[in-house]
Amino acid sequence: MxxxxxxxxxxxxxxxxxxxxxxxxxxxxxxxxFLPSTSSISLSKKICELYKSDIILIFSKRSVYYTNLYLNENNLHWPLNPDYYAIGNGTAIFFQKYVKKKF
Structure with missing residues (x-):
């Protein structure tokens, strides 16, 4: 095999x-x-969508890591209003460190 x-x-x-x-x-x-973006079309252009979202799907620990890095560097926090869904138990546990909310 x-x-x-x-x-x-x-x-x-x-x-x-x-x-x-x-x-x-x-x-x-x-x-x-997964690498930090160097593109001019980065998370900074999409951050408003994050805060307007009703549902946020979390697919990987790396996406959480880099998004959280961006938020910290810009003195921002994960929004509390959306419902969060994680794909995979490990991803959910990792993400729960950053958002103190049941999901």
Missing amino acids: KILVTRPSPEGEKLAKILNCIGILSWHFPLFN
Whole structure:
């Protein structure tokens, strides 16, 4: 059996290494990576939408990390009004550090 790990770095690399250590041949080939934006079309252009949202879906720890970094650097906070939904228990636990709200 061979496993193709598509999870972004560094989590994907760690998973592939663990699988290889237990004898399951695996390769790490991420479909995408998360990096801070250097684009002129950045979160700063979309921040109003964050505060107007009724529902916010959280898909990854990295998206939470970089969004929170931006908010902190700009003296902003996660909005409390929207309903939050996280994809994955680990993502939900990670996100709960930043928003003190049940979701």
